[in-house]
Amino acid sequence: MRFRFALALVATMIAAPAMAQDGAGEPRWSFAIHGGAGTIERASMTPEQEAEYRAALDAALTAGEDILRDGGSAMDAVTAAITLMEDDPKFNAGRGAVFTWDGTIEHDAALMDGRNRAAGAITGTSTVRHPILLAQEVMRDGRHVFLSGAGAETFADGTDLERVPNEWFATDARRKSLERLKAEQLSAIDVDYKYGTVGAVALDLEGNMAAGTSTGGLTGKRWGRIGDAPVIGAGTYADNRSCAVSATGAGEYFIRVGVAHEICAKLPIRGILGTQDIADAVMAEVKDLGGDGGVILVTPGGEAVFSFNTPGMYRGRPTSAGVREIAIYGEDE
Numbered sequence: 001m002r003f004r005f006a007l008a009l010v011a012t013m014i015a016a017p018a019m020a021q022d023g024a025g026e027p028r029w030s031f032a033i034h035g036g037a038g039t040i041e042r043a044s045m046t047p048e049q050e051a052e053y054r055a056a057l058d059a060a061l062t063a064g065e066d067i068l069r070d071g072g073s074a075m076d077a078v079t080a081a082i083t084l085m086e087d088d089p090k091f092n093a094g095r096g097a098v099f100t101w102d103g104t105i106e107h108d109a110a111l112m113d114g115r116n117r118a119a120g121a122i123t124g125t126s127t128v129r130h131p132i133l134l135a136q137e138v139m140r141d142g143r144h145v146f147l148s149g150a151g152a153e154t155f156a157d158g159t160d161l162e163r164v165p166n167e168w169f170a171t172d173a174r175r176k177s178l179e180r181l182k183a184e185q186l187s188a189i190d191v192d193y194k195y196g197t198v199g200a201v202a203l204d205l206e207g208n209m210a211a212g213t214s215t216g217g218l219t220g221k222r223w224g225r226i227g228d229a230p231v232i233g234a235g236t237y238a239d240n241r242s243c244a245v246s247a248t249g250a251g252e253y254f255i256r257v258g259v260a261h262e263i264c265a266k267l268p269i270r271g272i273l274g275t276q277d278i279a280d281a282v283m284a285e286v287k288d289l290g291g292d293g294g295v296i297l298v299t300p301g302g303e304a305v306f307s308f309n310t311p312g313m314y315r316g317r318p319t320s321a322g323v324r325e326i327a328i329y330g331e332d333e
């Protein structure tokens with residue numbers, strides 16, 4: 001009986017309509033971004049490299065927070081930050097994405113709207129300058145959620161999105177990684193030390209949330225491999241009732257755990273455990289299976305949280321409560 005009551009209570013909480021800014025007080029906004037997690041250690045970075053990453057994170061953070069502070073939408077903040085990072089060759093997304101085994105660049109991206117759980121995702125595209133905007137077009141079109149390869153390119157032909165030759169995305173550093181991976185028979189993470197996927201999550205002043213993730217996947221990927229980033233519920237998820245999440249890491253494990261949805265599903269029933277504990281617990285499941293990486297999330301209450309089980313994660317978070325943080329290494333916490 002008591003069990004049934006608890007279940008009913010949980011069901012009521014889960015089915016509760018989106019609360020504008022749950023609770024009293026000033027409307028809040030919050031925002032978080034990542035540029036990948038991995039073996040990112042102070043000892044292996046020059047001060048110049050570190051400054052470049054911090055400047056890139058700061059630019060993406062500023063783009064999103066300006067929109068949110070001015071009353072703009074979570075969706076606009078997420079796409080503004082991600083399109084900037086897609087153009088930045090330091091990150092494994094858009095220009096600067098990793099190479100496939102065949103020496104091409106194929107992007108994955110997803111975007112989700114927490115208001116109604118509308119979502120759009122694409123995988124294996126090779127000519128769309130901003131894959132996150134193609135995911136947005138899929139979402140707006142609404143007939144499908146997830147498009148792949150040649151079909152996604154044909155869909156892009158019907159949009160106004162900018163197209164570029166595949167070579168436009170290529171960088172020497174990424175080409176060398178592929179060459180090393182092949183010559184020394186290394187895994188993607190051995191050769192790159194880090195995952196460089198980009199992502200953003202936002203809560204706007206209206207209480208709406210959005211999540212987006214964009215990546216080139218893993219160096220040397222083949223056989224049409226798809227990572228977690230474009231898989232709704234694995235690398236990307238948003239639901240106004242619970243949270244918005246974007247992930248980076250060893251995609252196969254994030255898919256198996258269903259990381260982004262798992263975190264959002266657990267949040268409405270949090271009691272003793274806080275948001276950070278729940279995110280850490282789900283990331284511990286990833287680690288138990290043998291995977292590594294990290295997540296960023298925002299909640300209706302205005303929290304912006306990071307959780308990662310790697311030495312570092314490129315990350316940033318500003319909130320209306322006055323938090324503003326850009327960090328790289330684990331010890332920056």
Ligand code: ASP
Nearest residue numbers: 195196197217227249251
């Ligand atoms: N999660 C991405 C994937 O597995 C890789 C990354 O985070 O950089 O495709």
